[in-house]
Amino acid sequence: MNADAETAETGRAGPAVLPLYAAGFVTAFGSHGIAANLGFTGDLGSQLITLGILLALYDGAEILLKPVFGALADRIGLRPVLLGGLFGFALASAAFVLVGNPALLGVARFAQGAAAAAFSPSAGALIGRIAPQRRQGRAFGSYGAWKGLGYTAGPLLGGALVAAGGYPLLFTTLTVLAIAVFVWTVLVVPDPPPLPRHREGLGALLRRLGNRGFLPPTLALASSAAALSVGVGFLPLVGAGDGLGPIATGAAVSVLAVVGSLTQPVIGRVRDAGRIGDRTALVVGTLLTAVGLGFPAVVGHLAGLLVAAVLIGLGTAMITPVAFAVLAASSPRERLGQTMGSAEIGREIGEAGGPFLTGVLAATLGLGGGFLGIAVLVALTAIGGARVLRSA
Template sequence: MSNAVHVPFDAATVQTAECTRSPAYPRLVVATTILASSLAFIDGSVVNVGLPAIGQSFHADATGLQWVVNAYLLPLSALLLLGGAAGDRFGRRRLLIAGVALFGLASLACTAAPTLVLLLIARFVQGASAAMLMPNSLAILGQSFSGEAKGRAIGIWAATGAAAGAIGPVLGGWLIDAGSWRLAFLINVPLAATAIALASRYVDRDIDDTAGSLDWLGGALATAGLGLATWALTEGSGRAWSPSTFVILGAGLIFSLLFLAAERRLGDNAMMPLSLFGSPSFVGLTLLTLLLYGALGGLFVLVPYVLIQAGGYTATQAGAALLPLPLVIAVASPAAGALAARIGPRWLLITGPVIVAAGFLLMLRIESATSYWLGALPAMVVISLGMACAVAPLTTAVLMSVDSRHTGAASGLNSAVARTGGLVVTALIGPVIASSGSALLSAFDVAAAVGAVLCSAAAVSAATLIAPAAKTRPSVQRL
């Protein structure tokens, strides 16, 4: 669900991609990109509802269930920037079709997986293919439209993606209740087949021979660093901390330092240019994104799980319990974006996380005997209002925090950081998933309180590091 809240936004594509020719069937081009990206939006949210059923099917412990989520988030977080650069180098249409085809095949593998290990491998392939298709679906819109038509197309793409992420848990829950969790993965197959057919027929071929080489080393080091650190955190929180766990965590940190060294050597050609962090505002926005979306990612794994396991909800009901988030954001975000344009994004980025923190504290009201209307709903509405204050202003602030040469890298990195936050927090929620009965509710209360602290820290990072609107971009001169 948090994927639906943080829609990837490639500012370089939106602002600078040139439209070489208008598509003959513009509506079908938009439909193609929507279908392709909906694969990632739906899959990123529907699995959370299916965790209890998957756990029962494979007799999985907390660590296994954490990996069902993180096996997808890990390659998506590490390879998202590389996927966009590969589209520039080898052709966005080609990368889109390859990513969609691989995602469809991986979904079939998830459906037929006889063991948890094979399911996790298929989920990893899904994440890697999502890193290929998500940035390139938006880039195709950037190259196919110009002017106002581009803005309308991107708006439709973003709104539909958010709607797909919202519908996914409800539809997936219904399929789980009607048959099996395996049916939830079959949603992706007809979507993938249709997207491939449309892309092959209606999306123009494109290859940028002037594009530079890809940062393969950075992608490999980022994946190794995140993978080892995630494994250590998952094992430590889900089972027990041991000397080997700390050794693996240290190895992950070493790979992360090697990644930073490699990126420093490549300069502006790196997948994560370190020069971005010369802006205090960008550092503050990165911390805010990591903390806020980390808390949100953990919440949307735990809420359906707790409602099903402790509240007796069906999978459909648990999925529907999350609907206030996209609905409130869809209604309130335009007003927040307009307000950010008038007063600057800083105050909204301080206020929004504080409101979200209050919503997390309201989650403490959830008990096994508490109705949805008095327990989960008020908390979800407050969290939704806080996120509505932050989503649109965050995009604005990211673009304002760096110079025009780095807007694409900055916005892409912000999307990757949002998913990394969810990855890390999901790796730490093992004690909650491992609990049952009243202990599950107590552990969830602790997690909700920690989430409130993370959101409060996000607000502090915004208040202390993000510059006021008039000082956000040093290159802008006053008249």
């Protein structure tokens, strides 16, 4: 009996999905744990240039390679690509420690990003394959919550590790973590065979990726990622402008991450129970996120930051599990890896583009104008959410 049939009969994926959640934590922790703790010597200009390059390398590798590895996973199997990515992540992290040359940090970051491009969409696609249809929202909600935990813990835990033992200790920890998830995956995650695929030309691919089952949820994921990045990067600036210290502004960012992580599994369960439709969840989640982004432009100080953090956290928590569940339900199962890989490109673009657009708008309109501008853009993506196939 294959994995799809087995989970369909049992009605649950059981412990098989837990290593997939852990894989989501690895990529989030690996990305933010290093990115938030990059330190350099030299003049400020060279620091900023180097910082920008190092921050872009990880996400750049993912943007370039996720569709490639997603298509490969559909061809040879999701589990082998997942395992290869985890092993590659561990190898890249360990190599940096063994070589001991800080100048190779950029190479290590690109290699880690390339490995994450393999195992991240494969983990998402495997959840879509082995979690039963009636529990997909809950499964993707838990997956998003574990990634959120990685984003939250990454800067703090990464900073503690760097303070205790420098980059070698941080990269050693990432190596051990990736190996542990690799072994866990080998032991408990099933290996669903690749499904037969019909030949698909470029025109058919573009039509499939442009339909209502792919484009609206991917656009929602992009706006969600943009909002999270803007919140993490710019909410502290609002607090600092109002005279708040780093503890208060850091608390606001933590509230955003914690609310999102705790709420996603709940939203997934509500969605699976049929108490909220996909269309409603995406539209309401997007509008909540937009209101949260616009709030700091109207109300400042700690209260304004906390309200903004809660609204952004709730909004993105509504979007993420539902959007992934819609993608999994609407994609041909034999091309689920390619679908997830392509959808995650939308997230990466949103994560990079949101702060960039906010910064450009803030440079000309002030910080409040930057928040209002990105809030309007996010609100407009609700039009896409209204076009998904299933509604409440």
